[in-house]
Amino acid sequence: MKRKDFPKKFEWGIASSAYQTEGAWNIDEKGPSIWDTFTNAKNFTEGNGNTATDFYHSYKEDILKIKDLNLSSFRFSISWSRIFPDGIGAPNPKGVAFYHAVIATCLEHKITPWVTLYHWDLPQKLEEKGGWTNREILHWFAHYVEFCSLEYGDKVKNWMVLNEPMSYVGLGYFLGEHAPGKTGLQNFLPAAHHTVLCQAIGGKILRKNNKNACIGTTFSCSQVTPKNILRRNLNAAKRLDALLNRFFIEPALGLGYPTESLPGLKKIEKYFKPGDEELMQFDFDFIGIQYYFRIVAHYSLFPPILFAKEIPATKRNVKTNTMGMEIYHKGLYKMLKKFSKYKGVKNIYITEAGTCLEDSLKNGTINDKERIKYFKKNFKQVLKAIDKGIKVKGYFIWTLVDNFEWAEGTKPRFGIIHNDFKTQERRFKRSALWFQKFLSKD
Secondary structure, X not given: OOHHHOOOOOEEEEEXXXXXXXXXXXXXXXXXXXXXXXXXXXXXXXOOOOOOOOHHHHHHHHHHHHHHOOOOEEEEEOOHHHHOOOOOOOOOHHHHHHHHHHHHHHHHOOOEEEEEEEOOOXXXXXXXXXXXXXXXXXXXXXXXHHHHHHHHOOOOOEEEEEOOHHHHHHHHHOEOOOOOOOEOHHHHHHHHHHHHHHHHHHHHHHHHHOOOOEEEEEEEEEEEEEOOOOHHHHHHHHHHHHHHHHOOHHHHOOOOOXXXXXXXXXXXXXXXXXXXXXXXXXXXXXEEEEEEEEEEEEEOOOOOOOOEEEOOHHHOOOOEOOOOOEOOOHHHHHHHHHHHOOOOOOOEEEEEEOOOOOOEEEOOEEEOHHHHHHHHHHHHHHHHHHHOOOOEEEEEEOOOEOOOOHHHOOOOOOOOEEEEOOOOEEEEEHXXXXXXXXXXXX
C-alpha cells in the first residue's frame, strides 16, 4: 500500500485539542475551563493538563514537525476560555493573538489549518451558571462562534463546530467520569438538546460570516455488535447503536432524535421550545467520524431506559490497546458505510483515529511497530470504502505528540512522537518515520 493508492486530493492531517496539548492554563489572562477545575480537584489522581505538552510555548516547533512528516493539514481546537476568560464579554487580546500566531505558522509552512471550535473545555464561569444544561448556552456559544468566525475566517477555511458531543455530554453530564462531573438524566437530557441546537447554530453562524468556508462537525462512533442472535441482545445492540451513533447526527439531518429505538429518552422533548425542530438542522459540508473501538452488547436490567451493557473487551479474548479498547479495524469500514447512507451526508473525513500502545526503546529509536500495523490495517479499510464509492476525503491521525488523555492522564500514549512530560523533549517514534516515508512525494 502506497500514498498513490489514495485519491490525489485526499487530505492527510494530524489532530489535536487545546486542553490536551496547550498547557499554560493560567497565564496570559486565560480563564479556567471545566477541565482545569476537574483535574485540579483533590480527588482526581491522574494529573492535569496544566502543562500538558506545552504547545502554547512550543507550537512553532510542533508545527514544523508536522511539515517534516509530510502531513498537509493540522486540526487543532480553540480554547474558549483563552479567548473569553469568563465565557462571554470582552475578548482576551493575548489569547486572540496566540491563535493568530498558530494559524500564521501553519500557513507559513503550507499546512492547512482546520479549527475545532469546541473540544470539551467549557469556561468554568459558564459551568457555574449551569453550563450545557442551561439554555442560555445557545447565546453564549453564538457569541463565541461569531467572534471566532470573524476574527480568523479570512485565514481559516475549514471548521468543525463540535468534537464528539456524545463523549462530553455522556461522560461529563451523565456518568460523571469527565468534566464537569455531573450525573443523571436530569443533566444529560438538557445538555444533549442544547448541544444539538448549538451544533446547528454554530454552523449557521460560520456560513453567514464565511461564505466559502468548509463546515463540518465530528461524531464519535463505535461498531456495535450483539453478544449473540438472541432477540434481547439484538435489541440491546440497537439501543446502544441509537445512543452512540445516531443520537447527535440525526437531528442535524432533520430526522429528529432516534427515540423509536430509545423510547425512554422521549423525555428530552421536555426541553424543546417552539421552532427547535428546525433550529436543530444544518446542512454540513462534511461530517467527521472518530473511530477507536468496537462494542459487544448484551441485554441488562441496568441501566434502565437503555437496558444494555457492553461486555468489556478485556473479557472477550480480543486484541486491545492500553486503555482496554478492542482494536477492530473492520469497524472503521462499517462506520464509514453506515454514515454514508444518510441522505444529508455529503462528504466524510476521519477526523480522529489512532491507538495507544506500549512503546519500547530499541537502538535509540522508539519502537512502535504495532502502531504502524494498526494504521496500515485502518488504511486498507479506508481504501475499501473509497473503492465502494463512499466519499471519504481525508484521514486525521490521532495524534502528533503523546498528550494528556483526559481522565486517563498521561499514561495512554497515542502520539507518533514520544513526549517526556518532565522535560518536554520530543522524539520521533518509528511510526513517525514510517509516515514521513509513506507521505513522501518522492
